[in-house]
Amino acid sequence: MSQNQPIKALEASVNDVVSVKLKDQRIFRGRLTRCDVYMNLTLADAEEIEDDQAKAKYGQVLIRGNNILWIQVPE
Secondary structure: OOOOHHHHHHHHOOOOEEEEEEOOOOEEEEEEEEEOOOOOEEEEEEEEEEOOEEEEEEEEEEEOHHHEEEEEOOO
């Protein structure tokens, strides 16, 4: 298995809606607009999700890759 597969999966998901769980247990959902080799992400139309409901809307956010637990991309 190639080391770059997670990055390629992220790159293939640009412009798709993704969910991202952070180490502090917060979950953000938004349209992936950019990613890099460190898994730093920018999301547009981002919202913080709690109990499957939007808790807060942020617009565009930058998430540092070292804060990410998991990323859910569309199949």
